[in-house]
Structures are given as structure tokens and as C-alpha cells.
């Protein structure tokens with residue numbers, strides 16, 4: 001694979017983790033092995049969470065040695081584990097060069113959701129997000145992304161991970177090249193075998209990649225809308241200046257067409273006095289009414305540098321009621337894991353900004369470190 005300047009993993013051996021099934025078959029053919037070795041390795045990695053060749057007993061000892069010499073299955077080392085009072089768990093993972101990312105597991109009575117990161121930092125600079133505040137360092141590799149799932153599955157009872165959401169650090173569609181193979185492995189029966197509707201890509205609205213994803217692998221889509229007008233969304237989600245609301249929604253409805261009765265989830269963070277009035281709710285209704293849409297209201301989670309406050313509960317309730325009264329499906333997300341800074345938008349990991357120009361107004365022309 002050619003070097004990608006935005007993805008500079010630690011130098012070293014070829015990683016078979018995260019490699020698409022077809023490439024794995026090709027790899028084994030190139031070393032004069034049978035193609036079914038690919039399936040064996042995938043079973044070890046993604047169904048038994050074994051990343052030590054020595055334990056792969058259906059491979060011959062010489063092959064195990066050869067693989068260990070040529071390749072790696074290394075997972076990002078865990079720097080810290082935390083557990084919230086509500087059962088939410090968080091891992092801080094070392095991705096080299098003094099960068100760290102976070103993965104969160106959220107148990108609920110009827111499902112268990114693993115929230116994974118796709119980038120060290122984020123370049124999109126959304127005004128209310130802790131990850132964006134830190135800036136962007138690099139794209140994660142497929143191995144680093146799928147590695148989060150393998151690691152979590154090994155540490156919690158695997159059957160308890162029923163859903164995987166790309167809602168950790170980073171903008172998954174800005175790292176399409178490394179995210180897509182992971183999405184394929186998550187739904188592949190030879191690998192994790194989740195159903196498409198249980199894998200969610202969340203995006204701030206990178207329209208060309210949304211349309212590409214619709215063709216490549218139409219898993220569930222969540223869109224971070226957060227404002228009903230371009231004027232306000234330009235300020236909160238600066239990518240809106242590139243792909244404004246009309247263009248974004250057009251792409252959403254196209255995406256939904258390929259999805260047989262599944263709707264798009266619109267995330268809407270509740271910011272006190274900014275986007276939370278009943279008038280805003282009515283504008284939102286106009287945008288989404290009679291479309292395959294549901295709205296997820298997210299109470300704003302504060303982080304040390306944030307300038308916003310969360311809307312008071314009665315304001316959130318009134319907003320929700322306005323949506324419901326006009327027939328929209330809307331839910332209010334219950335904050336989880338906020339005592340360990342694991343809630344939406346609180347994931348900061350450890351990122352050194354390498355980006356000089358950001359999309360938003362916060363840092364332009366200077367690196368923050």
C-alpha cells in the first residue's frame with residue numbers, strides 16, 4: 001500500500017489486522033499458502049479476538065513462525081481503563097508519537113454499544129466539541145480502528161457488543177479509505193458479523209463521501225445537523241460552509257433511498273440560547289417532515305474549554321414536544337459516562353495539532369502546540 005501523508009502509523013511490519021478479506025487471500029497466495037488461510041486468520045482475529053500467532057493452533061508451526069516474522073497483529077496499547085458509575089467503560093489507547101485516542105463502551109438493558117474513534121483529533125472544528133478543540137493530528141489506520149473493537153470484545157463479554165458506532169474521536173468520512181475496510185469487516189459473517197443496521201457512521205456532513213458510502217456499504221447513517229439554518233450551522237459546524245444544509249439533506253434522502261425503510265438519524269446538540277428555541281424546532285420540522293428521518297437530541301456535554309451551556313431540561317422537553325407534535329420521531333439521548341468524560345464530544349484523548357488551518361474560526365494560521 002502506498003504511504004498516505006495523513007496516516008503515519010508507527011513504522012514496522014505489515015499489519016494483517018483490518019486488512020480486507022480479498023487482500024488477505026492475496027497475501028496468502030503470494031506466500032504460497034492456500035486462500036482459506038485468510039478465513040482461518042479472520043476467525044481468530046474477529047471471532048475469538050486472538051492476536052498471538054502462537055495460539056492459532058489450526059496453522060502449522062512453521063507458518064505461524066513465518067507470519068510472526070513477516071507481519072504484525074499488534075493492537076494499540078492500553079494506557080488507561082476507566083469505568084463510570086453507570087457501567088460505561090473507556091479505554092485510552094496509545095497510537096504512537098505521543099498521540100492517544102479513546103474508545104467507549106455503553107451498556108444498556110437491551111444492547112451494548114461500542115463507540116470507536118477514526119482519527120487522532122479532528123479537523124472539522126465544530127464549535128462545541130472537545131475533539132475538535134484539540135485539532136487534528138492524523139488518520140487512524142484500519143488496524144488501529146478495528147483494533148479498538150477486538151480489544152473491547154476481548155475485555156468485555158463479546159456477545160455484549162451488539163452495536164458499533166463511529167462516534168468517537170474524528171470524522172469517519174474524512175478517513176474513508178481506512179474506515180471502509182473496517183465497516184466491511186464489522187458486517188462480514190466471516191468476521192464480526194453484525195447486521196448493517198447495527199453499525200452506524202456518524203458524519204458532520206462530508207457530502208461526496210456520504211454518496212460514496214451509499215454505494216459502497218450502506219450501513220446506518222447519523223448526521224450531525226445541530227442547526228436548522230445555514231447561518232447558524234456555519235458557526236456551529238463549519239463544514240456547512242462547504243456543504244450547506246440543502247445539499248446535505250439532498251444527500252441524506254439519496255442515502256435513505258438505498259436503505260429499504262431505514263431512516264437517517266439527525267443528531268442535534270442542545271445549546272442553551274443558541275439553537276434550542278421552539279422557533280428553531282419548527283424550522284427543523286420544516287426541513288425533515290415527511291422524510292425518512294428521526295431526531296436524536298443530545299444534551300450538550302461540557303468540557304473545560306467550552307463556552308456553551310447545556311439547555312435547561314424544560315427547554316429540551318419543549319423542543320422535543322414541538323418535534324413530536326408535528327409527527328417527527330425524536331428521542332432525547334441520556335448522557336452516559338460523563339463522570340469519566342466519556343460522553344459525546346468529551347473525548348479528547350491526547351492529540352498534538354498538526355494542522356495549521358482549521359475550518360472554523362478558532363485557530364487559523366497557527367498550530368496550537
Ligand code: SAH
Nearest residue numbers: 129167171202203204224267300301344345
Ligand atoms: N465527526 C462525527 C462523529 C463525532 S461525535 C460527527 O460529527 O458526527 C458524535 C456526536 O457527538 C456528533 O453528533 C457530535 O456533533 C456530538 N458532539 C460533539 N461534541 C459534543 C458535546 N460537547 N456535547 C454533546 N454532543 C457533542
